Amino acid sequence: MPSYTPPLRDMQFLLHEVFDSVERLKAIPRYAELDADTVNAVLEGAGQFAAEVTQPLNLSGDSEGCTLDRDTHTVTTPKGFKEAYAQFVAGGWPALSCEPEYGGQGLPFVANQCLYEMLNSANQAWTMYPGLSHGAYEALHAYGSDAQKQTYLGKLTSGEWTGTMCLTEPQCGTDLGLLTTKAEPQPDGSYRLTGSKIFISAGEHDMAENIVHLVLARLPDAPKGSKGISLFVVPKFLVNDDGSLGARNPIYCTGLEHKMGIHGNATAQISLEGAAGTLVGEPNKGLQAMFIMMNAARLGVGNQSLGLTEVAFQNALAYAKERIQMRSLSGPKAKDKPADPILVHPDVRRSLLTAKAYAEAGRALLVYCALLVDEHLYHPDEKRRKQANQLVALLTPIAKAFVTDNGFIATNECMQVFGGHGYIHENGMEQFVRDARINLIYEGTNTVQSLDLLGRKVLGDQGAALKLFGKEVAAFIEAEGVNEAMAEFINPLAFLADKLTKFTTELGFKAFTSPDEAGGASVDYLRVAGHLVYAYLFARMAKVAQTALAAGSTDPFYTAKLQTARFYVARLFPEVASRMQTARSGVANLLDTDAALA
């Protein structure tokens, strides 16, 4: 069975040494009292919870799955899930970055980011139960009426209730404009909702006393397409004026999907049979409100794959040290044993370092994004709020698609380290691969992310957000350009930054005359942009490590960081050479294929 050690040292390195988070966040009034010790203590406690409480349930949860009683529409989650959730609530973890006015602890979003990375490493399926609540919290916080906030936010903060996002229907996933669930206005100002939803994660379970469904539906007079969608809050149990639970609302789980992975999470088919709900925000502006949830969820999905990358790496490394098989090509290394540990083989190291490099860069990206989210929401300087928003909007599709693509690559490499034993359920590695696979799909497939990046975030604002990020990168290149020791990290970064600017302009012209050109290049473009971001983050991390070593530190952590950064530049970054070629090849080789795809 796999094990897990929270990567606290690397988190602290990012938070305190690379991003100087506490000082940066102190510029925000609500975090004025923040101190590093508190953050560290919180992360330590979070890591302990993940490693001791939910991680031991991961493999068994996968084997057991969820079961639905069709008569009562109740779902039983795997053994131990409910008790672990009770501990989570008792520990106050759902409240970590919620507002104090609803009972939250008011810690920065970046603390929640680190908590959830560890929960995802431990048990992605379990983590999705509380994980979905955050999106519901944020959507209601941003768009809910006072009454809705009063009714729901406290219970979501405490974790007594959990939340869901009910978007997908059988005929629509990406294309929400096609959805048909109906909301009929009632004389009392509420609505009755009727329709069928599918793929609702954590859609029904036995872990909390109520479930707060956020549901997209159409009003009777709504315009067609995506401009006629409204958002409703539809609780599993109606809530009385005094906050106590009332009647069961007819929003029922009618089936659970049989999936490739995340078996411990109930992926529900939901039938709304005249269920009572209230409107969130304005009529027909539901997509806008839903995007609050969606953007948080997209970062959350990147975080899921980051968690899986880390835990897969840890277990593959342990196996590679322990499993002996064959001799090193350059002669025996463990002469006292009948064979060498497989860690001696260069290609085993390539697999391990791929996962390690992607974990460390992914963590850096998600911490960087989390800090931007805090600044976007709460920074006193309006310009900084706006810039933070621009940057996080640009980086969100990368954090979702690049981290999850890399997570699938990494978990597969780690599984491969186990040879045939990797294919066996009990060793846990194949579960990481199956769980990681969904992350490339949900909350907008990775192709949808790439179109969002290239079409909306880059070309859509004439490259303004990209220029903003480019300025930050250029400043770093400028500052380190004369530092010979940093050349190995700065040169490839500078090379790609220059190329990407030209390439973006070129693509912009092509897409202007033929919009399909963007669709033919977007996936490659996202991979190239992702490597620019990772090369930048690795250069920043390498700079801190070099400085520490130059100052006399003997902490092997810094040497390890430089080795991983070097591996990244030499072995992963070169992907851009091929991706630039294919992105530039034009869309004709995809579209002039009617005979081939007849």
Place this chain on the structure above:
Amino acid sequence: MPSYTPPLRDMQFLLHEVFDSVERLKAIPRYAELDADTVNAVLEGAGQFAAEVTQPLNLSGDSEGCTLDRDTHTVTTPKGFKEAYAQFVAGGWPALSCEPEYGGQGLPFVANQCLYEMLNSANQAWTMYPGLSHGAYEALHAYGSDAQKQTYLGKLTSGEWTGTMCLTEPQCGTDLGLLTTKAEPQPDGSYRLTGSKIFISAGEHDMAENIVHLVLARLPDAPKGSKGISLFVVPKFLVNDDGSLGARNPIYCTGLEHKMGIHGNATAQISLEGAAGTLVGEPNKGLQAMFIMMNAARLGVGNQSLGLTEVAFQNALAYAKERIQMRSLSGPKAKDKPADPILVHPDVRRSLLTAKAYAEAGRALLVYCALLVDEHLYHPDEKRRKQANQLVALLTPIAKAFVTDNGFIATNECMQVFGGHGYIHENGMEQFVRDARINLIYEGTNTVQSLDLLGRKVLGDQGAALKLFGKEVAAFIEAEGVNEAMAEFINPLAFLADKLTKFTTELGFKAFTSPDEAGGASVDYLRVAGHLVYAYLFARMAKVAQTALAAGSTDPFYTAKLQTARFYVARLFPEVASRMQTARSGVANLLDTDAALA
């Protein structure tokens, strides 16, 4: 549930138009009477069997899996498997390319190759039951005594009995030198075997009346390591002199693995408890004999992924035509519908064409290899026999690792076309991914293949085999170099052929001084070599298609072939740019990482 249409047209194109197989095989006396109509009729019947008999059992077989009765050591295979196997035997399919003297039909190996591609598309887990028998047949045919041949070959040919390969033990997979199963000589010249084997595919089942295990074990006086391994044949039921079945031999299935995929195949833990066996070939030369099976099995594994690539493509294409979601970026295409079929989106086409191109090139490679196997075994000209052997030895690691890596890429792309529905078991796409995943591992992991290619097959013979293949490629480039219409296919091929030669020399020098350098470059090297082979095969296929079109053919098959070849060159072949960079980066970025991998 997925469907399957045998790709007979593409097989016939390769057999008759590209490789002129029948004429080529007629040079071999045993195939002197071969004609195209017979081959086509056999393939049609084989395709019908696969599509109608085993394909409908694929999804249910995955859900159901195999069950072991621990008391009786008997395994029950999924519903319908046994009956399908009876039909397979009744149809004479196991005998297709076996020798007439043992009841075989004496058809060329290439016919069997096509039969098995279709069986693998239909149901990889089922196909492994008869599939393993072929290796056993070939090892006994090559190394068995007359008595062993007499006892076993007829029953393996008819399919009344099936075969296995018992190599792996808990402490050894890649490193067979570590195996400990013992064989004690008996006064009558037979042996008693004792030990534990794991991961034995088709190791126990209810489909045939006897199972012929080929087992690696050590004689009491055997040298240590891989030079002390002998091969034994150990039947499940002893065989009386008259061919009837005798006592149950104590070679028992003691457990079945819980695996990521191929659930329908019984992956057995086997306990040998003084089981009676006879020696195959010479003492301590078991690995040599086993390599007969292993080489066939490696081509067979490539064939498994080819089959999965084809069937995943077919189902993803059908879905992309039917599923409507969003509008084309260049404006609505299906104006009568509320959205366009997703086939209009360039990136959906990229996914589909990736699978199609890898299926067509993989098929070309495996047909090409199968023809070489026939020539190697039976060609009257000794020089041709030797050359065919050199070429197939060179291409086998590519056919195993490149086709299976690509098959994993392709099945994942096809699953992704289904969006969230791809993650759902009932749609069948996620099963293709799970089944395809084992192919990168068993019969020598893909890293082992890459070391075999670079270390043994290329550098090991000073590049002689590579030069032989290079001469064939060069002749084709030379012949087509003046043909302007072929330039788009010839130019990249010529470019890479030149690069690879230089790169191989460079690597040879590096590896001579530091053997680890080969280990640090081999996986990238195999990918580059694989693309050279595919670029060559696509150029040959394109040439035939262009010639047919120039001669006035209006068959859209040829247009489709050119479109796929163009896609390959533009979108898949450019991987070599990155791979050359990473392969050249040297092994230090992998080995100087002790701090990172502490």
